Amino acid sequence: MSxxxxxxxxxxxxxxxxxxxxxxxxxxxxxxxVGINDIAASAGVTGPALYRHFADKQAILAYVVLAGIDDMExxxxxxxADSAPPLEQLDALLTGLATQAVExxxxxxxxxxxxxxxxxxxxxxxxxxxxxxxxxxxxxxLTLRPELxxxxxxxxxxxxxxxxxxxxxxxxxxxxxxxxxxLVELALAVLNVSLPVPAEPVAPVASxxxxxxxxxxxxxxxxxLFAERGFHTVSMEDIGAAAGIAGPSxxxxxxxxxxxxxxxxxxxxxxLALAAEQALQAPDERAALGRLAASYVxxxxxxxxxxxxxxxxxxxxxxxxxxxxxxxQRDYVDQxxxxxxxxxxxxxxxxxxxxxxxxxxxxNDLSRTGRIRSRPHLQTELTAVLHAxxxxx
Numbered sequence: 001m002s003x004x005x006x007x008x009x010x011x012x013x014x015x016x017x018x019x020x021x022x023x024x025x026x027x028x029x030x031x032x033x034v035g036i037n038d039i040a041a042s043a044g045v046t047g048p049a050l051y052r053h054f055a056d057k058q059a060i061l062a063y064v065v066l067a068g069i070d071d072m073e074x075x076x077x078x079x080x081a082d083s084a085p086p087l088e089q090l091d092a093l094l095t096g097l098a099t100q101a102v103e104x105x106x107x108x109x110x111x112x113x114x115x116x117x118x119x120x121x122x123x124x125x126x127x128x129x130x131x132x133x134x135x136x137x138x139x140x141x142l143t144l145r146p147e148l149x150x151x152x153x154x155x156x157x158x159x160x161x162x163x164x165x166x167x168x169x170x171x172x173x174x175x176x177x178x179x180x181x182x183l184v185e186l187a188l189a190v191l192n193v194s195l196p197v198p199a200e201p202v203a204p205v206a207s208x209x210x211x212x213x214x215x216x217x218x219x220x221x222x223x224x225l226f227a228e229r230g231f232h233t234v235s236m237e238d239i240g241a242a243a244g245i246a247g248p249s250x251x252x253x254x255x256x257x258x259x260x261x262x263x264x265x266x267x268x269x270x271x272l273a274l275a276a277e278q279a280l281q282a283p284d285e286r287a288a289l290g291r292l293a294a295s296y297v298x299x300x301x302x303x304x305x306x307x308x309x310x311x312x313x314x315x316x317x318x319x320x321x322x323x324x325x326x327x328x329q330r331d332y333v334d335q336x337x338x339x340x341x342x343x344x345x346x347x348x349x350x351x352x353x354x355x356x357x358x359x360x361x362x363x364n365d366l367s368r369t370g371r372i373r374s375r376p377h378l379q380t381e382l383t384a385v386l387h388a389x390x391x392x393x
Contacts, residue, residue, distance in 0.1 A: 098183035101164040108168035160187040166361035258317035268305040285342040
């Protein structure tokens with residue numbers, strides 16, 4: 001459904017309407033893939049008309065992201081200020097957040113994925129305000145589950161937040177009267193997870209023998225830089241320096257940064273395909289799905305290609321390459337959905353897909369969250385959370 005107003009009418013809140021159009025474009029293409037003229041054209045206005053409301057593209061993103069934080073703060077304050085029992089407060093909080101996610105799914109995850117494009121001061125404000133909200137959630141959860149440590153409660157609250165953010169990374173939907181309760185159900189499953197007793201840390205994988213080829217060194221250097229600084233801020237000269245060669249020499253192996261991103265995406269896909277093939281050797285579908293979830297977490301935390309490949313859809317590259325990477329990603333998600341439907345035949349396919357995306361988003365988000373990623377036993381903890389979302393616990 002188009003969000004563009006007719007030319008002869010003026011919405012009551014033009015600024016919010018323009019921001020909503022921009023949010024959908026940012027979600028679909030990423031911040032760098034959207035221009036002011038794109039937003040104006042989608043909203044049915046001229047560029048100068050857009051500038052009457054926003055100084056630049058960053059100002060639009062800031063408006064969208066901070067509006068999302070406002071909504072989260074309001075839902076938290078309304079639920080936790082109530083004198084109702086803690087369990088009823090939690091249900092009210094999750095219902096409010098789920099409702100916002102369904103009604104405004106285009107901004108549900110923008111503050112985490114696109115927030116780095118904002119000025120430093122606004123990034124600090126977002127961290128401060130979102131941190132305060134998470135602190136309030138953590139305290140509420142500890143009231144209900146005093147056996148948890150504060151760090152464990154924080155991890156589960158971050159994971160629950162990712163359940164709501166997951167609706168922004170896919171287009172699958174169900175009727176609103178079912179969508180909201182489903183998200184609440186998944187968030188509750190996360191908050192009720194019994195985190196495993198920490199085992200001994202897994203020994204690091206031994207380094208491979210021999211010296212990698214120059215092409216492999218370039219690919220490895222690019223992956224590390226893209227993961228650390230983002231695709232758009234890294235130059236071919238940066239990549240060459242990291243690989244120990246002159247910038248122009250990089251072009252002997254890859255004709256462009258986009259070609260490097262394509263290679264990274266296929267490398268990540270190959271890792272996932274191999275792990276999926278091994279998981280499917282399990283004795284039944286339930287065991288296979290459990291192994292698939294565990295392998296995803298393992299790859300995500302131990303190799304940088306997968307996290308980098310998440311941004312491939314927002315990079316300017318030949319449409320054929322982009323479509324091929326999207327197809328590979330869809331095929332991988334479909335494997336999860338098929339296994340989940342085999343384990344729970346009564347589960348509608350659309351709900352199965354929403355569950356799978358929630359599980360994947362939790363893993364993706366928490367592996368990128370500094371305070372969470374540093375946990376020594378995150379691999380086993382994340383696997384347990386994913387199993388709960390999938391109904392395997």
